[in-house]
Amino acid sequence: MTVMVWGVPSEPPTAMVTGALAARGADVLVVDPQALAGATVSMELSGTDRGGPAGLLAGTIRTGGRSTGLGHVTAAYLRPVEPDAVPGLTPEERTRARRVHDTLLGFTEVADALGGCRLANPLSAMASNMSKPYQAQLIARHGFYIPETLVSDDPDEVLGFVYQHRGAVYKSTSGIRSVVAAFDLERDGGRLERLRWCPVQFQERLYGPDVRVHVVGERTFAVLVDSAAVDYRYARLQVGADARLRPHRLDEDVAERCVALAAGLGLPFAGVDLKLLPDGRIACFEVNPSPGFSWYETETGLPIAAAVADWLTGVGIRPDGG
Structure with a gap:
């Protein structure tokens, strides 16, 4: 075969x-x-x-x-x-x-x-990530905290949101990769009128360690990210130093929620982006339906590619598909 x-x-x-x-x-x-x-x-x-x-x-x-x-x-x-x-x-x-x-x-x-x-993954299942606000509603059903979010073309509404949350970040609403950036009034205030031409997604800024969880079937491979950057993928650009990655042990209930979330989205292989908040809540930003896992594996030694190969060939898979 x-x-x-x-x-x-x-x-x-x-x-x-x-x-x-x-x-x-x-x-x-x-x-x-x-x-x-x-x-x-x-x-x-x-x-x-x-x-x-x-x-x-x-x-x-x-x-x-x-x-x-x-x-x-x-x-x-x-x-x-x-x-x-x-x-x-x-x-x-x-x-x-x-x-x-x-x-x-x-x-x-x-x-x-x-x-x-x-x-x-099936490409039809990947479609949930084409609208991050839509996918966030699906994520919330699995018990993760979703950042307060505003998608708007109104500069005054955006400023009110930023002041209300004492800071915010902005990012793409679609599956097209964008650099997540912190809103800076001096840098970004003069550009707010551009929103009239294209609404932008703003979210409250959350603090705490980032964790990327790769779900492969019922297995999870978690990586803790050490970086001061808003978007650790671009840490060198934002803070002048690359993010440092290391394997992370998830609490069993969090791992089960990640597996259930990926399954609920129809994704046997997924990259779940979490943030561990100081008050103990687990926030989830999005679920990547075609994760570029190579960096995480190379830096940590986690056998993600091997797990994908095992899943594809049915190694260690129960008759019920688990």
Whole structure:
């Protein structure tokens, strides 16, 4: 049986999962977004009915010098790149790549229901992160504290929010990465009129250690972050020194909530961003549906890629899927 890895082969998370799969003797089918223009894929559903997803999935993908039946793909690790974002393609190549991309996307959306294919993660499940305010409502149902939040295009409303909370941070509302920054009246006050053209998300500023939790199935790998930066990913830019990472032991109930949260979002593999508040509350900022875990693993030695490979190949997985 075959595990499909759909992503840029040289990107560290993709490379690490591919290597971990190979170390387990898995047959790995690498689907490189750069090569989709020269690939072909066919897919056919048979025996389906209007009452449900029952049916058979058949088809073939030809890429990377090999041909693989889609029915033989038992798992997939997904970090695809939209054809429009792949450099160097001609318009004709981009059109061909788009056809293959969309067909593969359709395959990943039905492969679990029709063939029991294990997916980390379905792209439809990743969509919750495209609206952070929406995802925050889902997170709150799992017992985490959600920072007080304002999305506004009104400068006066924003200033009132900042004064009320004695400080705030601002960030993107979408899944597109942005640098989280503290609101500074001297620096940012004169730019507030720009909100008229585009609402921005503001949150109360919280203090305490950051913890990134990678959830893989029912396993958790927590990393404590030591940094004075507002956004520790950009600590060197913000405070002149890189964040320091070390493994962290989660309380059992917090680990269980992280697993339940990821499962509730339909994400077998997720990066949960927590902050440990001084009063004992656990805040959760967001759940990353396609976590770039390589930095955390390299710095701490936590076997995240190995855990993903184990989950994809079914190693140590109970019959109920846990």
